[in-house]
Amino acid sequence: MNRFAELLDRLAYEPGRTNKLRLITRYFHEVGDPDRGYALAALTGALSFKHAKPALIRDLIAARTDPVLFGLSYDYVGDLSETVALMWPKAAMAAHNNPPPLTLTEVVTTLRTLGKTELPRQLERWLDELDETGRWALLKLVTGALRIGISARLAKTAAAALGDKDPHEIELIWPGLSPPYLDLFAWLEGRAEKPVNRDPAPFRPVMLAHAIEETDFAALDPADYIAEWKWDGIRVQAVAGRDERGHIAVRLYSRTGEDITGSFPDLVPSLRLPGAIDGELLILREGRVQSFNVLQQRLNRKVVSPKLIKDFPIHLRAYDLLGDDENDLRELPFVERRERLETFIGKLDDPRIDLSPTVPFASWEALTAARADPASAGAGEDADAIEGVMLKRRDAPYLPGRPKGQWWKWKRDPHIIDAVLMYAQRGHGKRSSYYSDYTFGVWTEGETGDELVPVGKAYFGFTDDELLQIDRFVRRNTTEKFGPVRHVVHEGDKGLVLEVAFEGLQRSPRHKSGVAMRFPRISRLRWDKPPREADRLETLEKMLKADESLPTIKVAASAKGH
Amino acid sequence: MHGSRLRQWLRRAFTPPGRRSLAETASPRMTGEYRGTGAYMTTMRPQDILLPVAAGLCCKPGGFHIDPVRPVERAVITHGHSDHARAGHGAVLATQETLDMMRLRYGENFAGSTQVIRYGEEIRLGDVSVKFHPAGHVLGSAQIAVTCKDTCIVASGDYKDAHDPTCTPFELVPCDVFITEATFGLPVFRHGNASDEVKKLLASVALFPERAHLVGAYSLGKAQRVIALLRQAGYDEPIYLHGAMETITHYYQSRGIELGELRPVTGVKKAALAGTITLAPPSATSDLWTRRFPDPVTAFASGWMRVRARARQRGVELPLVISDHADWDGLTATIAATGAGEIWVTHGQEDALVHWCRGRGLRAQPLDLVGYGDEEESETPLADEAEA
Numbered sequence A: 001m002n003r004f005a006e007l008l009d010r011l012a013y014e015p016g017r018t019n020k021l022r023l024i025t026r027y028f029h030e031v032g033d034p035d036r037g038y039a040l041a042a043l044t045g046a047l048s049f050k051h052a053k054p055a056l057i058r059d060l061i062a063a064r065t066d067p068v069l070f071g072l073s074y075d076y077v078g079d080l081s082e083t084v085a086l087m088w089p090k091a092a093m094a095a096h097n098n099p100p101p102l103t104l105t106e107v108v109t110t111l112r113t114l115g116k117t118e119l120p121r122q123l124e125r126w127l128d129e130l131d132e133t134g135r136w137a138l139l140k141l142v143t144g145a146l147r148i149g150i151s152a153r154l155a156k157t158a159a160a161a162l163g164d165k166d167p168h169e170i171e172l173i174w175p176g177l178s179p180p181y182l183d184l185f186a187w188l189e190g191r192a193e194k195p196v197n198r199d200p201a202p203f204r205p206v207m208l209a210h211a212i213e214e215t216d217f218a219a220l221d222p223a224d225y226i227a228e229w230k231w232d233g234i235r236v237q238a239v240a241g242r243d244e245r246g247h248i249a250v251r252l253y254s255r256t257g258e259d260i261t262g263s264f265p266d267l268v269p270s271l272r273l274p275g276a277i278d279g280e281l282l283i284l285r286e287g288r289v290q291s292f293n294v295l296q297q298r299l300n301r302k303v304v305s306p307k308l309i310k311d312f313p314i315h316l317r318a319y320d321l322l323g324d325d326e327n328d329l330r331e332l333p334f335v336e337r338r339e340r341l342e343t344f345i346g347k348l349d350d351p352r353i354d355l356s357p358t359v360p361f362a363s364w365e366a367l368t369a370a371r372a373d374p375a376s377a378g379a380g381e382d383a384d385a386i387e388g389v390m391l392k393r394r395d396a397p398y399l400p401g402r403p404k405g406q407w408w409k410w411k412r413d414p415h416i417i418d419a420v421l422m423y424a425q426r427g428h429g430k431r432s433s434y435y436s437d438y439t440f441g442v443w444t445e446g447e448t449g450d451e452l453v454p455v456g457k458a459y460f461g462f463t464d465d466e467l468l469q470i471d472r473f474v475r476r477n478t479t480e481k482f483g484p485v486r487h488v489v490h491e492g493d494k495g496l497v498l499e500v501a502f503e504g505l506q507r508s509p510r511h512k513s514g515v516a517m518r519f520p521r522i523s524r525l526r527w528d529k530p531p532r533e534a535d536r537l538e539t540l541e542k543m544l545k546a547d548e549s550l551p552t553i554k555v556a557a558s559a560k561g562h
Numbered sequence B: 001m002h003g004s005r006l007r008q009w010l011r012r013a014f015t016p017p018g019r020r021s022l023a024e025t026a027s028p029r030m031t032g033e034y035r036g037t038g039a040y041m042t043t044m045r046p047q048d049i050l051l052p053v054a055a056g057l058c059c060k061p062g063g064f065h066i067d068p069v070r071p072v073e074r075a076v077i078t079h080g081h082s083d084h085a086r087a088g089h090g091a092v093l094a095t096q097e098t099l100d101m102m103r104l105r106y107g108e109n110f111a112g113s114t115q116v117i118r119y120g121e122e123i124r125l126g127d128v129s130v131k132f133h134p135a136g137h138v139l140g141s142a143q144i145a146v147t148c149k150d151t152c153i154v155a156s157g158d159y160k161d162a163h164d165p166t167c168t169p170f171e172l173v174p175c176d177v178f179i180t181e182a183t184f185g186l187p188v189f190r191h192g193n194a195s196d197e198v199k200k201l202l203a204s205v206a207l208f209p210e211r212a213h214l215v216g217a218y219s220l221g222k223a224q225r226v227i228a229l230l231r232q233a234g235y236d237e238p239i240y241l242h243g244a245m246e247t248i249t250h251y252y253q254s255r256g257i258e259l260g261e262l263r264p265v266t267g268v269k270k271a272a273l274a275g276t277i278t279l280a281p282p283s284a285t286s287d288l289w290t291r292r293f294p295d296p297v298t299a300f301a302s303g304w305m306r307v308r309a310r311a312r313q314r315g316v317e318l319p320l321v322i323s324d325h326a327d328w329d330g331l332t333a334t335i336a337a338t339g340a341g342e343i344w345v346t347h348g349q350e351d352a353l354v355h356w357c358r359g360r361g362l363r364a365q366p367l368d369l370v371g372y373g374d375e376e377e378s379e380t381p382l383a384d385e386a387e388a
């Protein structure tokens, strides 16, 4: 347990992806079965047991410490698990004749079967056995708060590195595996055959597109590509397969392989034929695709009620077919898969599932025109839910990851405003010596004339060169410092104007400005522009009205994008 | 409850009615303080011997100040950290090492005159005698025992009771009044074994041989201790130093502290720094200066690293819990062992330690010293602290 805790501790501070991978792989290498398997399960979120409530932890510490000292400590540390881990006074270890160190396996297997009433005493014993870091990891684990910035994908990639395997191979067999993954590690270490995935409806790692730049077109021949609309929904993989008894099993996966079937029970009956569809989840009302904001209202709800299903009817718009019954189609060129898809969707003949149409074009100019005005290029009333076009090579097989030159996304021109840099904060990892996180604002009328109100934060979009320029500007024009945050001069004629591009706007009562941007990024530095000429909040409000005529919604993290 | 408000509440809750802080009540004309106890009736009250004033801890019968923050005529100084050892005093009494460090930092004329005192040596100053004992904090650091008639007060300065190959170990001095620091005066601060932290650093160097390891450490004491611990752990590669570290580190070497081969990092090619360890002042590790290192791992050696939010706030990737100060267990064990019946607490988390002392039946109160901060990282003084 202490070794696992040490890994978590180090991962929590390490910002770099490759370095995280090295740390995890080394752990898998050094630690034997079954501990490492449970660690992999913990990192991929595959562990399940009833979590302990914070109140239980509070009771435990209250029984052992002075309440005033605990109060002062908690006040200083700010995190319950950490406070308890650090100040836990170990019980006097009488008659303790060197018991074997507590293992992660013991913790996980015990927690699975432990009754609620036995939990406090068991936790107490463990807290007595572990060191500070071990106690911290244990408490995070049992309270279900083990968030250390590791994706399941990263953990699997680290495991793959143990046997020099492609992580996609693990993804393919993953749904059929379970902790502590003895068969997986045996294969990775060359001691056994590759485990077979017996999941009737497994996830297939998705193929992703590169964002196309103006300069890319010169090298591309329009005849090599098929274009389709890029829908502003959620990319999903809808898989149906026959289990051992011949029954159809249906699963809906997010693009990262997360099983989201439970959130869309209304789509399940429509997936009657065995196959794997790559497509976009959308809300359709009277045959018309609704904007992403409408879809998000459905995503925000925890409970999928009959009313929600009725008010937000789900729809799958298909654009690729990865499997047709027993056949894996991923090796086929896209143009052939597309034909198979058209046949498949025709056979399915279901109102909830349709085909994403292709966009005919003969030249890049023609496609540019279609992209600029999807309504007149065949998208009709659905044009509002289109965020650009996708370009897919006719001969491209379905390759996991983001292979070069195969798929391109070409978004419509995003919204752009000129905003004024207000605050800057140091970045993380490699950027920790640069001020690379920027808060920017636009003008609005305040009590004493015009003032800047923050409207968003951006930390990418600029080139390395521009980063250096902004960093220098921040350092030379700091008016105040608050910890890692610098206030940067922002007056009518002193300050830096940033051209900010973003994907859309939403009303947000949580922001002082009342609006929140989706995916804001710095698109240009406007050294030429005095701050007083930057945009006003009214401009954003106009954009917002044009964007949609929707009621106020909560801004929640969205799981979308190509 | 918000931090400052909680502290304020505690301060009020634990200050008996009619009694404010030591500084306010201890005027020579007010004699009601200890009347009930009888113990001090025939001897001097402790605050007649040592009293916190604006310039620092004043010893009136001895005619000197301990670690004064403003220029005074006669200063007795515990150790060389800049918040204790300042320039501009008339006469300074301190250990050889402390005087040397002051000379290195402030130049030859840092004081009108100086006098060296050794550990264990006793000197008569006015009506009191002053004796120096090792504090185990940094090279040359001392606790100062001030005795007047039958009353002995120990001003311990900064101290630690943990292993440190670069200075004389802490010595326990029995006394009547013990003035303790409280930099890490919360039970969450337990520093563990510094050698284990150094092992963590070496494991990281082994795992990332293509990256440079940059260890932020205070240049007086901490840096040399980290180097010495690295050597004890068997690391014998050259260790690189930021320019600001060189003078004091070479001084340590000149006093016979073995630190192995040290090299200035200035002028070394970026690629050559892969797999190496460099010691730098903490401020440098988050600055432009780090760009000269290949994909640096930023470590920081400090007791504060025990708390995750503190480490994250500084952008530290490899926190090393190595402290120059006693941790909670060290503070409480030391207080109990001195046998002192009265404890004055200063430097940091006074409230928790005062509360702990009172729970043990000890007379205890915060010693409100103005201008004293932790040299590691000074907390912003709380505006509302003064009124309590």
Ligand SMILES: [Zn+2]
Residues within 6 Å of the ligand: B079, B081, B137, B158, B375
């Ligand atoms: Zn000090």
